[in-house]
Amino acid sequence: xxxxxxxxxxxxxxxxxxxxxxxxxxxxxxxxxxxxxxxxxxxxxxxxxxxxxxxxxxxxxxxxxxxxxxxxxxxxxxxxxxxxxxxxxxxxxxxxxxxxxxxxxxxxxxxxxxxxxxxxxxxxxxxxxxxxxxxxxxxxxxxxxxxxxxxxxxxxxxxxxxxxxxxxxxxxxxxxxxxxxxxxxxxxxxxxxxxxxxxxxxxxxxxxxxxxxxxxxxxxxxxxxxxxxxxxxxxxxxxxxxxxxxxxxxxxxxxxxxxxxxxxxxxxxxxxxxxxxxxxxxxxxxxxxxxxxxxxxxxxxxxxxxxxx
Amino acid sequence: xxxxxxxxxxxxxxxxxxxxxxxxxxxxxxxxxxxxxxxxxxxxxxxxxxxxxxxxxxxxxxxxxxxxxxxxxxxxxxxxxxxxxxxxxxxxxxxxxxxxxxxxxxxxxxxxxxxxxxxxxxxxxxxxxxxxxxxxxxxxxxxxxxxxxxxxxxxxxxxxxxxxxxxxxxxxxxxxxxxxxxxxxxxxxxxxxxxxxxxxxxxxxxxxxxxxxxxxxxxxxxxxxxxxxxxxxxxxxxxxxxxxxxxxxxxxxxxxxxxxxxxxxxxxxxxxxxxxx
Numbered sequence: 394x395x396x397x398x399x400x401x402x403x404x405x406x407x408x409x410x411x412x413x414x415x416x417x418x419x420x421x422x423x424x425x426x427x428x429x430x431x432x433x434x435x436x437x438x439x440x441x442x443x444x445x446x447x448x449x450x451x452x453x454x455x456x457x458x459x460x461x462x463x464x465x466x467x468x469x470x471x472x473x474x475x476x477x478x479x480x481x482x483x484x485x486x487x488x489x490x491x492x493x494x495x496x497x498x499x500x501x502x503x504x505x506x507x508x509x510x511x512x513x514x515x516x517x518x519x520x521x522x523x524x525x526x527x528x529x530x531x532x533x534x535x536x537x538x539x540x541x542x543x544x545x546x547x548x549x550x551x552x553x554x555x556x557x558x559x560x561x562x563x564x565x566x567x568x569x570x571x572x573x574x575x576x577x578x579x580x581x582x583x584x585x586x587x588x589x590x591x592x593x594x595x596x597x598x599x600x601x602x603x604x605x606x607x608x609x610x611x612x613x614x615x616x617x618x619x620x621x622x623x624x625x626x627x628x629x630x631x632x633x634x635x636x637x638x639x640x641x642x643x644x645x646x647x648x649x650x651x652x653x654x655x656x657x658x659x660x661x662x663x664x665x666x667x668x669x670x671x672x673x674x675x676x677x678x679x680x681x682x683x684x685x686x687x688x689x690x691x692x693x694x695x696x697x698x699x700x701x702x
Numbered sequence: 703x704x705x706x707x708x709x710x711x712x713x714x715x716x717x718x719x720x721x722x723x724x725x726x727x728x729x730x731x732x733x734x735x736x737x738x739x740x741x742x743x744x745x746x747x748x749x750x751x752x753x754x755x756x757x758x759x760x761x762x763x764x765x766x767x768x769x770x771x772x773x774x775x776x777x778x779x780x781x782x783x784x785x786x787x788x789x790x791x792x793x794x795x796x797x798x799x800x801x802x803x804x805x806x807x808x809x810x811x812x813x814x815x816x817x818x819x820x821x822x823x824x825x826x827x828x829x830x831x832x833x834x835x836x837x838x839x840x841x842x843x844x845x846x847x848x849x850x851x852x853x854x855x856x857x858x859x860x861x862x863x864x865x866x867x868x869x870x871x872x873x874x875x876x877x878x879x880x881x882x883x884x885x886x887x888x889x890x891x892x893x894x895x896x897x898x899x900x901x902x903x904x905x906x907x908x909x910x911x912x913x914x915x916x917x918x919x920x921x922x923x924x925x926x927x928x929x930x931x932x933x934x935x936x937x938x939x940x941x942x943x944x945x946x947x948x949x950x951x952x953x954x955x956x957x958x959x960x961x962x963x964x965x966x967x968x969x970x971x972x973x974x975x976x977x978x979x
Binding site (some may be wrong): 395404407408410411412413414415417418419420421422425426428429430432433436441463489495496498499500503505506507508509510512513514515516517520521522525530531533536564565582595596602610617618621624625628630632635651652655657659660665668669671672673675676679680683693 | 808852
């Protein structure tokens with residue numbers, strides 16, 4: 394009897410201790426998650442500039458944002474950056490990781506060179522790229538083009554081109570993904586590769602039939618993180634745009650991204666309602682894209698399993 | 703025989719591919735560095751002088767000391783180090799709760815932890831700004847640091863995954879010896895979890911070091927800016943000595959190198975932990 398009661402006591406104590414330990418997270422989730430999200434929902438329906446009282450205006454904010462061509466420029470640019478950079482991260486990243494995993498001559502040096510730039514502050518990297526892509530005929534890339542007898546390009550000022558400079562910058566951030574894939578590949582049981590080799594599979598076939606299927610969970614997680622990161626691109630665009638004296642989002646908003654637009658609406662135009670609408674757009678787009686990836690990965694995984702049977 | 707020559711060909715192909723990629727990655731860095739040692743007149747010269755003569759090393763001391771670039775560096779270091787302490791300690795304690803205790807809705811709550819990891823912060827950004835503004839926290843580091851006390855979803859997830867792999871026998875024994883839960887966490891669990899804690903610290907440090915949006919909206923006094931935002935101020939068009947901006951960028955890169963050297967030892971281990979998912 395006595396021991397039974399004390400066991401109950403211990404269980405209750407454990408329950409209480411567990412709840413207490415995770416309570417900071419719960420408090421944080423309410424304070425910095427749920428509550429601001431509700432407020433942010435409310436903000437989409439009001440007009441507010443910090444000075445006067447918020448005023449209820451119904452759906453006008455949505456109308457204002459969704460009828461504004463800048464929003465669509467920002468959306469288009471964000472999607473270009475997201476898909477462009479995700480493609481580079483995933484496809485090129487896995488290929489490079491597979492190459493480095495072979496441990497051929499210089500693999501350690503190459504690994505360090507590819508990984509290092511991914512640690513660099515975004516604003517520093519974008520500032521560094523400014524004299525490469527910009528600066529008219531003094532720019533590094535334009536001088537290279539000149540040597541090859543090709544005409545100068547205004548990469549940063551030509552509307553529709555600046556966004557590709559941001560995509561190109563993903564080459565310098567590749568390393569963070571490569572290092573994760575590399576660890577994943579090295580963690581694969583070597584007997585899989587040996588079996589494939591005995592079956593006569595060459596390097597490329599091993600890559601398709603062994604490396605990729607076994608890396609699926611890692612690829613899935615990385616692609617979701619890549620997409621969320623892509624949708625949030627801000628510092629690179631802000632840095633490149635700061636070269637223009639206008640204080641805007643690049644020439645004809647060519648450097649606008651959704652987060653940059655949100656920032657401009659909220660902290661340059663003091664239009665909290667419209668900024669909140671853009672915030673929710675980012676939220677919903679990333680939710681949708683994540684769901685699509687989950688669906689796709691399920692299909693691929695099923696396919697792999699059936700094949701192995 | 704044919705197989706061997708094929709292997710050699712693929713070796714050569716892989717080597718050339720990686721060498722070319724590395725070259726492309728390195729060229730802008732080299733260009734930045736050589737340009738940072740020039741005057742404006744030397745810089746705006748065609749063709750490029752890859753080894754500048756004379757090399758203006760004084761550019762560096764001028765930017766670092768005279769233009770007070772060290773202030774940004776100190777601010778970044780302070781913010782990142784504080785974030786590491788706050789975030790890693792709180793997340794580790796919360797992860798201990800999730801890993802070792804049974805309580806109602808535990809699994810449901812843990813799923814929410816994972817879900818919040820995947821949500822972009824922009825939805826909550828504006829209300830938080832309004833919130834911190836209304837309690838007078840703008841122009842201080844509080845909005846950047848205080849939320850870290852409540853744990854970070856990513857770290858909670860990472861650390862909890864590691865904790866559940868630790869043997870329970872040792873903490874059971876400690877419990878029988880009359881050790882309290884907090885002491886078990888500090889003296890038994892934490893020492894065993896060093897690898898994951900170091901990796902968490904590296905991630906947090908890097909995240910804080912690179913953050914632009916937070917400092918940009920919460921801070922308006924330039925002398926309190928961290929490096930990532932201070933650099934933007936340096937590239938602003940009011941400044942006309944162009945190569946000095948390049949010097950600032952190089953200085954901003956140096957801590958990255960240090961970080962890289964320090965992290966090498968733990969990196970592979972950490973990545974393996976991150977792959978546990």
